[in-house]
Amino acid sequence: MKTDAAGTEVVTGSEAALAIHRSINRTAAPYPRDSNVVELFESWADRRPDATVVRQGGRTLSYRRLNRLANGLARELAARGVREGTTVAVCVARSPEMLVALLGVLKCGGTYVPVDVQWPDERLRAVLADAGCELVLSDQAPQLERRTDGSGCRVMPIEEETLRPLDTNPVCPAGPRSIACVNFTSGSTGRAKGVPIHHRGIVRLVHGATYGPLDERSRVLQVTPVTFDIATWEIWGALLNGGTSVMYPAEPVRLSHLDRVIKEGGVSILLLTTALFNSVVDEAPEALDTVATITSGGEAHSHRHMTKAVERYGPGRVVNLYGPTECTCIGTWFPVDEAPREGVPLPIGRPIQNTRVYVLADGAGRLCEPGEIGEICLAGDGLAAGYLGRPDLTRAAFVHRSIGGTRERLYRTGDLGSLLPSGDVVFEGRLDDQVKINSFRIELGEITTHLNSHPLVKQSCVAVRDNRGDKSLVAFVVPAGPSASPARLRDHLAAKLPRYMVPARIHLCDSFPLTPNGKIDRRALLTAHAASARSGEYIP
Known part of the structure; x- marks a missing residue:
């Protein structure tokens, strides 16, 4: 493979291949890329202090109240030694207290690491060790204390009645390139992989979204576990746009209850995993009748379910999303405005704002022509820092290439795709045994x-x-x-x-x-x- 004057490997390709990639990658849009998550949330707390930031059943919190509770927690965390770069595990059920925990950690400049109380002890301890967590915030402190005994990790209870509000915002030392959170995904070596996500990646994800409106009028459903990367979009899509997070209760999802939560909460936009989307479309399609923007992703969609959805909800409402954790949840989007034709694959579409996509062949060395299958590679401000403590995996998956004279840092997804003549990308399978x-x-x-x-x-x-x-x-x-x-x-x-x-x-x-x-x-x-x-x- 050729290299340029700086030693970066050069991606080759025909003029036609370069032209179509340039066309679909004109996604640059202004956004506060030099701000961190805390600054943006606090700006909304100043502008809309009395607006509802979270609703769960009959319980609501205003932006002012959530900010004051997070300030109080941040003061306590700082007293316990949480500083910029400190990793803090968060094991709190879906609730307003969960938001307090996440914001409290971030306000110290720390990094939150979502963990699940239902994980086996071995996995829980491994994640805490890999992330370097010495503190766990939990609403199930006694149980966690027993399970982490001897690990050197302290457990700090998070309960509504013990939180002490504080008016003054602490000075957050985090910058846009600081790590906001670490999401753990399955790893082929038998150990989960930690994916560190930048503040800038989260801000880019939810600001000026091309895939659906996110603003102060938005009511965003929060239904996935916080350990799942979709929760990153659900939570910060509301809190960084002055909107409202409508939280499903912490119990397992029941479609009849989901219908009620959506209707009573006035949900305007949501992101359902493909499996949950299919279940809703099959068993409770009326649950989504009032939702203006219905997005879904996580795995390949079936034509049958998409056809049913478009026929019921109409054009301009259903969106197919694609993106791995390593690009901060969402990389591409495709508006499904008509029923997909039988035998024709449903595209995953084009890159979202401030994101670029390339379909590369020959070991990420050549741009694919339309119709040619290659590896889907992503670039832009959403890319993760790499893999936590795994430089070998980071070097293999995050590579630098010169494309059309522009140096890009790419994430090699391992997903296969092809470009349609329109420029939309179609998912074509995997290079490995990831499913x-x-x-x-x-x-x-x-x-x-x-x-x-x-x-x-x-x-x-x-x-x-x-x-x-x-x-x-x-x-x-x-x-x-x-x-x-x-x-x-x-x-x-x-x-x-x-x-x-x-x-x-x-x-x-x-x-x-x-x-x-x-x-x-x-x-x-x-x-x-x-x-x-x-x-x-x-x-x-």
């Missing part, structure tokens, strides 16, 4: 790593079963001893991985079929799985 199940990003290698660590496992393989759009994980194991059982192996995984990563079924096999290239034939295994589903969990 999406119910919009959770899962590295199949992480599951096999933990299976293979069990002494009763000789060899394992994990695949995805797709039953008319209903995807589930299936594991296949060649046992190392007669006492191996699916139940025993499932318990082993449940002690190490989140529930969504534990396969729905585990099959024991004598051996694995191989492809002509000598690789495990997952298709043959899945066929055998379907044939044996009624008779048991052993595949001869």
Whole structure:
């Protein structure tokens, strides 16, 4: 690969390929790129002190009240040693107190690390250790104290009655390039990967959004767990635009209740995972009748569900979104104004504001022509800092290239795509064995790593079963001893991985079929799985 005078590798391509990429990447738009999250929130607290910032059921908080509570928490955190760059874990159920916790950490210049009380102990401790957290804010402090005992991590309770408001805003030392939060995603090595997100990335995500209106009139649904990257958009899309966060209760989502929350809260815009979007469209489509902008993403959409949605809600309301955690949640958008044609893939569209997308072939060395499949690469102010404590992974995924004379820092998504003549990007699959199940990003290698660590496992393989759009994980194991059982192996995984990563079924096999290239034939295994589903969990 050629390099320029500065030693940066040069991406080649025809004039036609360069022209279409230049056309779709004219996304630069003014926004407060030199501000941090705290400054923007406090500016709205000054301008709209009495406006409702969060609503959850019958409970509301004003911008003034939320800001004062976050100030008080920041004072307490500072007294405990939280400074610029300090990582603080946040394990608080969806509630106004969760917002207080996030803002309190940021006001000190700290970095919040969302964690889930339902994670297994091993994963919880690993994330706290990898992120360097010495403090956890939690509304379930006694339980967390028992589970983190001996880890060197202190637990600080967060409860409404113990929060002490403070009028004075502390001086926030964070800059636009400071790390606001760290989201953890599945990793192929058996350990979750931390993705540090800049303040600037969050500001770019929600300011001047091309994919839907976000302003002081916006009422944004907050329904996903804070550990999921979509929550970044849900929370800050409201708080950094003077709008209102309409919070679903902390309980598991029920469609009848979701309908009521949306209607009573006057939700105007939301972002549903593909799985939840499909469930709503199938079982409770009336829930979205009053929502002006319905966005969805997380995995490939089915034509059937998109057709039903467009036919019910009409043009100008449904938007398909795409973007990995590494680009701060959203990278591209596509307005679905008409039912997709059968056999024609639904595009993921064009880059959002202050974001650029390239489809590259030859190891990210050549721009693809329209219709040619290559790797989707993203650039712009939304890119994460890399992977926490993993310079090897960072070097492989975040690369510098010179494209048309412009030096770009690219994130290689590992997703395959192609450009339509219109300039819209179409998702075409993956380069590796990363999958999406119910919009959770899962590295199949992480599951096999933990299976293979069990002494009763000789060899394992994990695949995805797709039953008319209903995807589930299936594991296949060649046992190392007669006492191996699916139940025993499932318990082993449940002690190490989140529930969504534990396969729905585990099959024991004598051996694995191989492809002509000598690789495990997952298709043959899945066929055998379907044939044996009624008779048991052993595949001869």
